[in-house]
Amino acid sequence: MKVDLHSHTLVSDGHLSPKELVARAIENDVDILSITDHDSTGAYVELGDLNAYSIKLIPGIELSTQWRGIGVHIVGLNIDLDNEVIQAGVKRQAVSRAERAELIAKRLIKLGLSVDLVRVKAIAGGVNIGRPHFAQHLVEIGAVKDFAMAFKKYLGNGKAGDVKQCWAALPDIVGWITASGGTAVLAHPLKYKMTRTKLSALLDEFSAVGGQAMEVVSGVQTNDVTGQMGALCKEKNLLASCGSDFHQPSQWSEIGRMSALPKQCEPVWATWL
Structure with missing residues (x-):
């Protein structure tokens, strides 16, 4: 099986x-x-x-x-x-992801990157925003050559775009x-x-x-x-x-x-x- x-x-x-x-x-x-x-x-x-x-x-x-x-x-x-409990949790996580996206954008902009959160939201297409959507945007604006570099320089563990404090x-x-x-x-x-x-x-x-x-x-x-x-x-x-x-x-x-x-x-x- x-x-x-x-x-x-x-x-x-x-x-x-x-x-x-x-x-x-x-x-x-x-x-x-x-x-x-x-x-x-x-x-x-x-x-x-x-x-x-x-x-x-x-x-x-x-x-x-x-x-x-x-x-x-x-x-x-x-x-x-x-189940009402887990669906309430899902809604809470969605709010956390939105707050996290704003923090990630601010941190990347502070590094001098021309990050546009509106564009990142468009890339996400209406679903919860995650770091891969920021990675795609960084490739688009020419800040990095590929996803791997986006995470290595900006989004991976311990980097500026690694925001964890929003989670339950x-x-x-x-x-x-x-x-x-x-x-x-x-x-x-x-x-x-x-x-x-x-x-x-x-x-x-x-x-x-x-x-x-x-x-x-x-x-x-x-x-x-x-x-x-x-x-x-x-x-x-x-x-x-x-x-x-x-x-x-x-x-x-x-x-x-x-x-x-x-x-x-x-x-x-x-x-x-």
Whole structure:
């Protein structure tokens, strides 16, 4: 069974529409899919009846928060899309993203860049503004040659455009997910580049506030990495999730393309399938 529980569409920073993503997942023989757009469940509005597709669709979201000054992402899986608590949280995150966009623009302008927030909003096309939209704008105005350089110079971790203080606290984020009947999952743990001691502390606090799972597999990774993450997951008594973190087709990323979960881990979907 091929399971992909982390993917993105045009509703956030992906390049495919929700229906295009589902069609691609079906073409790639994915059996179970969750669309986890950043701070939005809008993809599911476009999809309509989730039972109308020849693939099992698990309602999901990827929520932004911070822990000890570090931006982290929490995936909510198998959430109730109509739950008032999580939808209120989504609205709060939308306000936070708008405030964050203004702060990012001000910081970049202070560096002497001719950033136009109106243009960034146009690039976003009515969805929540994220750093990739600023990256596209920086390429447009000739400030950088490509997305990678935009993040390396201006938008990546620790750079001027890396604004984290707007997000709701970790206990709130996890609370929204659990209130909706969902499972809170720490997304791509290695992406935060923490020491093993710090990651262990994050997982302990995450568990203490109701977190139930971690992504043991995020895209294609080495067997050593998978083994280490699997051992950590088991040590922390968490359920294991996996996802491609798909944004757009490329030689490095494809929906449904990821390493297998270690056999010693209990899959997160075992609790709700």
